[in-house]
Amino acid sequence: MEQLETMGAFFDNRLNGYEEHQLNVIDGAKTFYPFTASLLPTTPKCRILDLGCGTGLELNEYFPRNPTASVTGIDLAAGMLERLKEKFSDKALTLIQGSYFTVPFGTAQFDAAVSVESLHHFSQEQKVPLYRKLHAALKDGGFFILTDYMAENDGEEQLHFAELARLRAEQHLPQDTFFHYDTPLTRAHETEALTDAGFSKVEFLRQWSGTVLLKAYK
Numbered sequence: 490m491e492q493l494e495t496m497g498a499f500f501d502n503r504l505n506g507y508e509e510h511q512l513n514v515i516d517g518a519k520t521f522y523p524f525t526a527s528l529l530p531t532t533p534k535c536r537i538l539d540l541g542c543g544t545g546l547e548l549n550e551y552f553p554r555n556p557t558a559s560v561t562g563i564d565l566a567a568g569m570l571e572r573l574k575e576k577f578s579d580k581a582l583t584l585i586q587g588s589y590f591t592v593p594f595g596t597a598q599f600d601a602a603v604s605v606e607s608l609h610h611f612s613q614e615q616k617v618p619l620y621r622k623l624h625a626a627l628k629d630g631g632f633f634i635l636t637d638y639m640a641e642n643d644g645e646e647q648l649h650f651a652e653l654a655r656l657r658a659e660q661h662l663p664q665d666t667f668f669h670y671d672t673p674l675t676r677a678h679e680t681e682a683l684t685d686a687g688f689s690k691v692e693f694l695r696q697w698s699g700t701v702l703l704k705a706y707k
């Protein structure tokens with residue numbers, strides 16, 4: 490039986506070799522990290538929010554393009570954030586250890602937001618209020634780049650959620666704690682969550698096997 494681990498512990502336990510794993514095992518990763526970074530603003534000192542930044546693979550690509558950007562990264566895993574801090578000690582980086590569902594983002598604070606391979610652990614119901622908070626945190630003209638694992642169809646989406654419910658029941662896991670288990674939404678449901686939250690337009694830009702890139706405009 491697959492024993493589920495809490496979200497932060499799952500990633501901290503895999504810290505060594507994490508970046509190599511992401512880049513070598515996820516189809517398209519060597520392309521989608523630079524492509525994601527290429528869509529973020531190059532305006533000096535602009536403010537970027539990174540949801541589930543981890544060790545910052547997307548920031549490895551972004552900081553060389555915009556060395557004076559001011560980036561706020563939120564992540565549950567303390568070890569991942571520590572690794573990120575070591576890599577970019579000379580950058581304007583604010584790191585918050587916590588859940589992006591509960592950390593306040595403020596109003597009209599960020600020129601853009603990004604999230605890579607993090608949000609596929611949550612349901613549409615959980616995402617709508619999060620995306621609403623994100624929408625409010627973006628300045629006028631701001632946008633959100635979501636590069637994430639998405640389900641191919643409704644059947645696949647339902648299967649993952651049913652399996653997570655089964656594992657939670659079997660392992661007597663509390664409902665109010667995040668456990669690591671992939672529950673990707675379809676592109677249609679992800680787009681619906683973003684538009685329900687107030688984003689005016691959601692563009693599908695590219696796909697690499699299971700990873701889809703969406704750009705949502707405030």
Ligand SMILES: C[S@@+](CC[C@H](N)C(=O)[O-])C[C@H]1O[C@@H](n2cnc3c(N)ncnc32)[C@H](O)[C@@H]1O
Nearest residue numbers: 500541542543546564565566588589605606607
């Ligand atoms: C697969 S890693 C991706 C990290 C980085 N964005 C990248 O692509 O390399 C997923 C990250 O999302 C974080 N995460 C998952 N759920 C979260 C939540 N509710 N709040 C903040 N971070 C979360 C995990 O701790 C982990 O570091």
